[in-house]
Amino acid sequence: MRHLLERMPPVATFGPLLALLAACAFFASQTDRFLTGQNFSLILQQVMVVSVMAIGQTLIILTAGIDLSCGMVMALGSIVMTKFAVDLGMNPYLAIAGGLLACIAFGLLNGALITYVRLPPFIVTLGTLNIAFAITQIYSQSQTVSGLPDALLFFGTTFRIGQTAVTYGTLLMLGMYLAAWFLLRETSPGRHIYALGNNPEAARLMGIPAQCLLVSVYTIAALIYGIAALLAVARTGVGDPQAGQTDNLDSITAVVLGGTSLFGGRGTILGTLIGALIVGVFRNGLTLMGVPSVYQILITGILVILAVTTDQLSRRRM
Amino acid sequence: MSTPSSALVMEARGLVKRYGHVTALDGADFELLPGEILAVIGDNGAGKSTLIKALSGALIPDEGEMFLDGKPVKFHTPIDARRQGIETLYQDLALAPAMTIAENLFLGREIHKPGLLGSLLRLLDKKKMNAEAVAHMKDLQIGIGSSTQAVETLSGGQRQGVAVARSAAFARHVVIMDEPTAALGVKESNMVLDLVRRVRDRGLPVILISHNMPHVFEVADRIHIQRLGQRAALVKARDIKMADAVAIMTGAMVAAS
Numbered sequence: 001m002r003h004l005l006e007r008m009p010p011v012a013t014f015g016p017l018l019a020l021l022a023a024c025a026f027f028a029s030q031t032d033r034f035l036t037g038q039n040f041s042l043i044l045q046q047v048m049v050v051s052v053m054a055i056g057q058t059l060i061i062l063t064a065g066i067d068l069s070c071g072m073v074m075a076l077g078s079i080v081m082t083k084f085a086v087d088l089g090m091n092p093y094l095a096i097a098g099g100l101l102a103c104i105a106f107g108l109l110n111g112a113l114i115t116y117v118r119l120p121p122f123i124v125t126l127g128t129l130n131i132a133f134a135i136t137q138i139y140s141q142s143q144t145v146s147g148l149p150d151a152l153l154f155f156g157t158t159f160r161i162g163q164t165a166v167t168y169g170t171l172l173m174l175g176m177y178l179a180a181w182f183l184l185r186e187t188s189p190g191r192h193i194y195a196l197g198n199n200p201e202a203a204r205l206m207g208i209p210a211q212c213l214l215v216s217v218y219t220i221a222a223l224i225y226g227i228a229a230l231l232a233v234a235r236t237g238v239g240d241p242q243a244g245q246t247d248n249l250d251s252i253t254a255v256v257l258g259g260t261s262l263f264g265g266r267g268t269i270l271g272t273l274i275g276a277l278i279v280g281v282f283r284n285g286l287t288l289m290g291v292p293s294v295y296q297i298l299i300t301g302i303l304v305i306l307a308v309t310t311d312q313l314s315r316r317r318m
Numbered sequence: 319m320s321t322p323s324s325a326l327v328m329e330a331r332g333l334v335k336r337y338g339h340v341t342a343l344d345g346a347d348f349e350l351l352p353g354e355i356l357a358v359i360g361d362n363g364a365g366k367s368t369l370i371k372a373l374s375g376a377l378i379p380d381e382g383e384m385f386l387d388g389k390p391v392k393f394h395t396p397i398d399a400r401r402q403g404i405e406t407l408y409q410d411l412a413l414a415p416a417m418t419i420a421e422n423l424f425l426g427r428e429i430h431k432p433g434l435l436g437s438l439l440r441l442l443d444k445k446k447m448n449a450e451a452v453a454h455m456k457d458l459q460i461g462i463g464s465s466t467q468a469v470e471t472l473s474g475g476q477r478q479g480v481a482v483a484r485s486a487a488f489a490r491h492v493v494i495m496d497e498p499t500a501a502l503g504v505k506e507s508n509m510v511l512d513l514v515r516r517v518r519d520r521g522l523p524v525i526l527i528s529h530n531m532p533h534v535f536e537v538a539d540r541i542h543i544q545r546l547g548q549r550a551a552l553v554k555a556r557d558i559k560m561a562d563a564v565a566i567m568t569g570a571m572v573a574a575s
Contacts (some may be wrong), residue, residue: 031415076501188428191417195425198414206426207397265415 015310016259016274019303023278025274027285034288037164043280044170045235049074052173052228054254055180056221058272059109061255062184063217064097064197065121069110070225071247072132075240077103077229079136082145082239085152092151099273100226106132107222111215129248136241145239169231176227180269193217197264253279253300257307278303326388327352327523328373328404333382335368337558343379344547350492355514355524357534357555361567367496369544370527373459374406375399375493386491403490409497411481415470419443419462420451422469423484454487455479457517475506479513486517493517494525499533511537516546531560543567 028035053070060067081099084090090098106128113124155169184190192213195203204210232243258275260267282303283296329346334341334373343365345443345449350356360366371377373384375393386390386402394448396406411420429443429450430436436443451465460479462472485493495514499507507530518524528534534541535555542568543551551566551573565571 186442186444188430188442189440191421191428191442192426194417195414195421198416199412201410202412202414202425205396205406205408207400208426266413 001237013176014188015314016271016278016307018256020274020278020281023285025243027035027281027288030285031288035287037162039284039288041164041166041170043102043171043277043284045167047276047280048167048173048286049228049235050171050274051249051254051280052176053225053247054272054276055269056224056258057174057251058180058255058258058267058269059184059193059217060121060221061252061260061262062193062264062267063214064200064220065114065214066125066252066262067110067218067221068122068125068248069106069129069132069258070125070221070251071244072129073103073106073222074225074229074232074247075242075244076106076132076139076182077226078233078239078243079140079145079241081152081229082148082233083140085149086145086147087238096152096230099229100223101271103222103226103229104219105222107219107225108215111218114218114309115211115214129310140239140241142241144241146237148233148237148239149225152230153234153237155231156223156237167235169234171233172227176224177273184269189213190196194265199265220266250279256304259307259311261311275307325352326350326385329385330369330373331383331385331389331440332344333369333372333379333384335365335372335377335379341547343372343382345382346544346547347549348373348542349552350523350525351516351540353521353523354539355518355526355537356528356542356544357528357533357538358544359528359531359563359567361544364544364567365547366527366544368547370494370496370525373525374397374404376406400488402462403488404492404494405485405489407481407485407493407495407498409485410499411477413469413481416468418466419455419463419472419480420448422480423451423454423465423487425484427488450487454483457520458483458486458513460513473506474502475509478506478510479501482510482513482517486520486522489522491522492525493522494527496527497529498526498527499530507533531564534563535560543573545569 033039053074057067075101080102083097084095084098085092110124110128113119114121131222155172156167158165158167175202184193192203192208193206196210196213198211253274255272256262256275257278258267258271260271279300282299286296286299326349328350329337330346333343335343346365346369347490348369358366358370368377371532372379375396375398378394391402429444429447431441435441448465455462460483462476462479469480472480482498496512498514502510511533514524514526526538538555541553541555541558541563542549543563545567562571567572
């Protein structure tokens, strides 16, 4: 087994895709309801919020950082945009902008503390996780915000491809993945993110504006959490102060399942999408098979360990 | 004080650098001729690496002057020195292992697509970067045919080759190489020493820092011997025996001039 793994260097690139296809084939053989357009549209909707957040998480992990605050920042963004629109009666687009700005502020705070004060990302984002959670609870008084204007619900509405209803949010998510893929592969700032995670000293010596880049990565990631907040609001139809509490670990799971190294500098954004889909497909398939949800969590845990193990074994020969 | 000589590519006079009570550079002089390989040798604590850091912009000396082509220069960061055409090859290579050879060659100096795509979207011209990387390596006869390989798949000598190609490709004035043969085997060291000569033969003067005396005497045109924060001697490599150079370096002998 080990020998076989060692002979396949790019496991990290095609392994997640194989796992996804194998899972799909397995569930298709177990239940007829799995392999339908409607079910796939549902899976995409279920993974939409976490997989958008996982884009930001990927950018950060590529720089050898981590963001534990993402779910709470997302929840704060969704409370700010819904309360601005409902309680303050603000123009819904301005309310959305307000929510995005609240998220960006946290991204700047994370980025500045990590870059200029040189604190470890794990600790900084553990702190901002709690701060964002508390602000969310205080501002919302732990109350769900409902009665939202249509503009905030747009991404939850659907259009039809043949028989299948697809949400606009799904389209936005796929578009964001395409944009991130393009940024990371084809542009110099994208390659600099890899260089920063690969060898920060080399990046600095070669004149890459490392500090500015790192702050930008945390800020852009936070903007992405803000967009995830808009998607979460549109999907559930309310501003939920309890949202996002496990999204930090769920997004990290997607990134790791997608073959990105937690040590930074290696990985792909499409891997993250596949990682998010693997989790979504397992949850959906097991539900259709009538397996209790606690087993879905068990299997997700096993998958993460497997993903990291194959990744490490395939690299060890280098 | 005499005017700086324009025959010199690089010159430094009376460089002083103190760290608290320790004086790392105590009025050190330095000169580099066009098209030469100048080896800088010295015992540990002689101020060798402090001198090199001052020349490459990695630190700012407390006192003293530096000249490039006879004009005074001041470097605050390595980037300043690079803008003046001084490329430094760092001991730990400063390569990003998971990235390709071409990406490493052009790290921080990427070629972008022409027009708005390049200036606004920062879109890379990968084709051109790969082609130029191959051309640079061919130029220096580094035996790597593909520039899309990840650097971590290369041997130690090949990695050093990539690092040399990068500095030679962008240096307009001077290449500084810090222990380029450290951690390499005999065969790979010879390959790198050949590379150092080829860089010089293309007209670029090379400052070579090394602990390895046989390597120094194999390639250097002149030798700068650093001792106690000063230049103890500057000699032509063929005018001095290895044992004498070591004696000056350790203080067992005082330089004649």
